[in-house]
Amino acid sequence: MFDRDDRLLVAVSGGKDSLAVWDLLLDLGYRADGLYIGLGIGDYSEASATYARDFAAERGLHLIEVSLRDEYGYDVPTAARATRRVPCSSCGLSKRHLFDKAALDGGYDVVVTGHNLDDEAAVLFGNALRWDVEYLARQLPVLPARNGFPKKAKPLMRLTERETAAWCIVRGIDYQVEECPMAAGNKHLTYKAALNAIERESPGAKSAFYLNFVEKMAPLLAGTTQAAAGELRPCPECGAPTTGDLCAFCALRQRVAGRPLVSVDVVLGRTRRHGRRHGAPA
Amino acid sequence: MFDRDDRLLVAVSGGKDSLAVWDLLLDLGYRADGLYIGLGIGDYSEASATYARDFAAERGLHLIEVSLRDEYGYDVPTAARATRRVPCSSCGLSKRHLFDKAALDGGYDVVVTGHNLDDEAAVLFGNALRWDVEYLARQLPVLPARNGFPKKAKPLMRLTERETAAWCIVRGIDYQVEECPMAAGNKHLTYKAALNAIERESPGAKSAFYLNFVEKMAPLLAGTTQAAAGELRPCPECGAPTTGDLCAFCALRQRVAGRPLVSVDVVLGRTRRHGRRHGAPA
Numbered sequence: 001m002f003d004r005d006d007r008l009l010v011a012v013s014g015g016k017d018s019l020a021v022w023d024l025l026l027d028l029g030y031r032a033d034g035l036y037i038g039l040g041i042g043d044y045s046e047a048s049a050t051y052a053r054d055f056a057a058e059r060g061l062h063l064i065e066v067s068l069r070d071e072y073g074y075d076v077p078t079a080a081r082a083t084r085r086v087p088c089s090s091c092g093l094s095k096r097h098l099f100d101k102a103a104l105d106g107g108y109d110v111v112v113t114g115h116n117l118d119d120e121a122a123v124l125f126g127n128a129l130r131w132d133v134e135y136l137a138r139q140l141p142v143l144p145a146r147n148g149f150p151k152k153a154k155p156l157m158r159l160t161e162r163e164t165a166a167w168c169i170v171r172g173i174d175y176q177v178e179e180c181p182m183a184a185g186n187k188h189l190t191y192k193a194a195l196n197a198i199e200r201e202s203p204g205a206k207s208a209f210y211l212n213f214v215e216k217m218a219p220l221l222a223g224t225t226q227a228a229a230g231e232l233r234p235c236p237e238c239g240a241p242t243t244g245d246l247c248a249f250c251a252l253r254q255r256v257a258g259r260p261l262v263s264v265d266v267v268l269g270r271t272r273r274h275g276r277r278h279g280a281p282a
Numbered sequence: 283m284f285d286r287d288d289r290l291l292v293a294v295s296g297g298k299d300s301l302a303v304w305d306l307l308l309d310l311g312y313r314a315d316g317l318y319i320g321l322g323i324g325d326y327s328e329a330s331a332t333y334a335r336d337f338a339a340e341r342g343l344h345l346i347e348v349s350l351r352d353e354y355g356y357d358v359p360t361a362a363r364a365t366r367r368v369p370c371s372s373c374g375l376s377k378r379h380l381f382d383k384a385a386l387d388g389g390y391d392v393v394v395t396g397h398n399l400d401d402e403a404a405v406l407f408g409n410a411l412r413w414d415v416e417y418l419a420r421q422l423p424v425l426p427a428r429n430g431f432p433k434k435a436k437p438l439m440r441l442t443e444r445e446t447a448a449w450c451i452v453r454g455i456d457y458q459v460e461e462c463p464m465a466a467g468n469k470h471l472t473y474k475a476a477l478n479a480i481e482r483e484s485p486g487a488k489s490a491f492y493l494n495f496v497e498k499m500a501p502l503l504a505g506t507t508q509a510a511a512g513e514l515r516p517c518p519e520c521g522a523p524t525t526g527d528l529c530a531f532c533a534l535r536q537r538v539a540g541r542p543l544v545s546v547d548v549v550l551g552r553t554r555r556h557g558r559r560h561g562a563p564a
Contacts, residue, residue, distance in 0.1 A: 128410050129480065129487055131494035133502065190483045194476040198411065201472045205411055212413035220415065220502065 001142050001153040006109035008032040011099050012055075012063065014048030016175045017114030019055050020164045021156050023171055025112065026059070032112065035102050037095055038067035040075025041087075042264040044181055051176045064106070066098050074256040076182060077267045082256045087182035087267060090252055097240060097249035103150040115154040118161045121210045122191040129191075137221035141214060147232045148241035157210070181264055283424050283435040288391035290314040293381050294337075294345065296330030298457045299396030301337050302446045303438050305453055307394065308341070314394065317384050319377055320349035322357025323369075324546040326463055333458045346388070348380050356538040358464060359549045364538045369464035369549060372534055379522060379531035385432040397436040400443045403492045404473040411473075419503035423496060429514045430523040439492070463546055 002008060010022040012034040025032045036052040039045050049065075056063035069075050072094075074082075079090035103111045115123075120139070127135045145151040156164055168175050183189065199206045234240070235247035246254070264270075284290060292304040294316040307314040318334040321327050331347075338345035351357050354376075356364075361372035385393045397405075402421070409417045427433040438446055450457050465471065481488045516522070517529035528536070546552075 129491045131491070131497075131499045133498055187484065190480060194479055197476055197479070198472060202469065209411045209413070215413075216415055217413045220506070224502070 001155055002030070002110045002112075002151075004030070006030070007107065008110050008112050009064075009099070009103045009106065009108040010034050010112045011095070011114070012036050012052045013114075014051035014055075014176045015114070016165045016168045016173075016177075017116050017119075017156060017161070019051070019114075019173050019175050020167045020171075021112060021114040022055070022061075023173060024155070024167070026061070032061075033106075033108070034061060034063040035099065036063055036065050037098050038065065038069065039091060039094070040067075040069045040261070041077065041180060041182055044176075044178060044264070047178070048176045051174060054174065064102060066102065068094060069261070072253060074253065074259070075261060077264050078259055078261045079252060079256050080182070080267050081262050082259050083252065086186055088186050088188065090256075091182070093248045093252060097247070100150055100240065101238075104148075108150065110151045110153050112153050112155060114156055114164070116156045116159050116161050116164050117207055117210060118192055118195075119188075120154065120157050121195050121206045122188050124210055124213055125191040125195055126187060133221060133224050136213075137218070137224045139213070140218055148234070148239075158207070160206075181268065184268075283437055284312070284392045284394075284433075286311070288312070289389065290392050290394050291346075291381070291385045291388065291390035292316050292394045293377070293396070294318050294334045295396075296333035296337075296458045297396070298447045298450045298455075298459075299398050299401075299438060299443070301333070301396075301455050301457050302449045302453075303394060303396040304337070304343075305455060306437070306449070308343070314343075315388075315390070316343060316345040317381065318345055318347050319380050320347065320351065321373060321376070322349075322351050322543070323359065323462060323464055326458075326460060326546070329460070330458045333456060336456065346384060348384065350376060351543070354535060356535065356541070357543060359546050360541055360543045361534060361538050362464070362549050363544050364541050365534070368468055370468050370470065372538075373464070375530045375534060379529070381434075382432055382522065383520075386430075390432065392433045392435050394435050394437060396438055396446070398438045398441050398443050398446050399489055399492060400474055400477075401470075402436065402439050403477050403488045404470050406492055406495055407473040407477060408469060415503060415506050418495075419500070419506045421495070422500055430516070430521075440489070442488075463550065466550075 008025060008030055010018065010025065010032050012018045012022060014036070022032060022034055034052065034056055036049060038049060052063060055061070076087050076091045076094070079094070080087035083090055099111045099113075102108075124136075124139055127139060141154050141157045143149070143152045159167075167173075195206050195209070231243050232241040233243075235242045235250055237246055237250040240247045240249065242248070244251070290307060290312055292300060292307065292314050294300045294304060296318070304314055304316055316334065316338055318331060320331060334345060337343070358369050358373045358376070361376070362369035365372055381393045381395075384390075406418075406421055409421060423436050423439045425431070425434040441449075449455075477488050477491070513525050514523040515525075517524045517532055519528055519532040522529045522531065524530070526533070
């Protein structure tokens with residue numbers, strides 16, 4: 001996945017997977033800094049930042065921090081409201097863009113993420129349900145650097161989420177247990193539940209699904225991505241590679257620019273359900 | 283799928299799908315005979331034969347009948363016991379072989395089966411879970427005749443099982459509602475349940491899964507099957523094309539040959555649970 005001398009940038013959320021992979025890489029002797037992105041998801045984001053900062057501080061590690069609000073003028077709830085799409089959509093694209101940018105700006109060789117087997121199998125299931133060939137072709141444990149994108153690696157892709165949680169417990173790593181409140185009911189969780197039902201009937205089915213894909217199907221799709229990669233050009237705003245006029249990140253920023261920030265509760269409709277406005281007394 | 287002049291052989295089980303497709307094809311003016319295979323699955327098979335025979339007799343249609351027991355000396359429960367595999371395995375391979383043989387012997391142009399969208403999506407899900415590229419490449423609505431296999435078509439592959447049931451009700455077709463007792467708990471049903479859970483969350487997901495596969499993924503896999511098809515040779519016993527020394531059907535017959543027939547209850551373990559032997563009074 002990477003060389004002994006590579007400088008690694010670990011995308012750190014404060015959850016079990018990203019702290020486990022950072023811990024594992026350091027334990028194995030790699031040079032790995034962390035990157036935490038402040039997504040502005042209310043109390044959830046505040047707590048996750050604390051877990052990431054405490055982990056780094058206790059071990060004397062370098063944690064880069066980027067705040068969507070402070071540096072780009074929006075947050076995930078506001079982007080979800082402005083785009084009228086599921087919050088995970090603008091959250092994912094913001095994170096991917098900022099991971100890439102931080103890696104390239106900081107001269108890192110590889111962006112490392114903590115995606116585990118459950119994550120990868122669920123994403124694969126979603127991509128297979130639509131037979132999105134372009135996405136399927138890119139769903140690999142290692143994506144080499146290409147066309148202005150940094151190299152990316154997912155070292156935990158063989159481990160289940162129970163195993164990464166167990167690693168944290170064994171190693172005494174304090175992590176955020178709570179799930180993101182904005183992810184509740186998203187398709188990723190539906191796909192995880194469907195695969196868990198299959199796994200209960202056929203133990204081993206989940207890892208066979210992901211690992212057989214990587215071994216048997218991904219090589220057949222390799223040609224597809226290379227063709228599409230040829231059409232990339234630099235975004236006129238930020239220089240990131242894109243197939244459109246603007247990259248997805250700059251297009252999102254334009255759409256959200258100048259909007260008043262909204263809270264998680266507003267986006268989730270909790271204020272309406274509870275018959276009161278956000279911030280007003282109950 | 284076929285020409286106006288083609289002679290069609292419809293694989294008829296006595297269930298809603300096969301009777302609906304036979305009815306539809308006749309209604310559209312095609313020349314279609316039926317093929318019923320007696321699988322020897324106790325009362326279930328006896329009832330299914332009655333539905334198939336009554337449908338044909340009421341409409342003056344030609345129904346070819348093949349009996350596994352009378353003509354090949356075994357039945358599905360006995361094959362399941364002998365092979366120690368799930369009954370659907372020897373059932374499916376026996377049916378495929380006898381469909382092909384009957385079509386070639388009778389000079390039919392196409393074997394038509396009643397597979398509906400739910401069936402196809404569930405089979406596709408199973409093949410994708412293992413990324414069985416060879417099976418995936420062959421899962422098409424129409425398979426052209428090749429290397430000693432007849433042409434095959436699945437005209438109902440866009441309709442859900444509710445829709446084929448509705449067709450039968452509207453047309454006054456009496457069909458076997460009961461599911462095969464030997465299929466209870468099989469993986470196909472697990473995959474159907476998983477896809478139904480997805481469909482409840484994302485209506486349209488099931489048809490997108492199957493139809494996008496046919497449109498976007500199957501063409502990418504076309505080369506894979508052609509390569510494997512070159513390795514077929516005639517089975518020394520029966521002449522059917524095979525990649526092995528014996529075809530799967532003849533290998534199964536050799537394995538089951540001479541065994542005393544066992545009942546459905548024995549295979550399902552009901553006699554043990556109920557503390558009595560098959561055929562003995564309760």
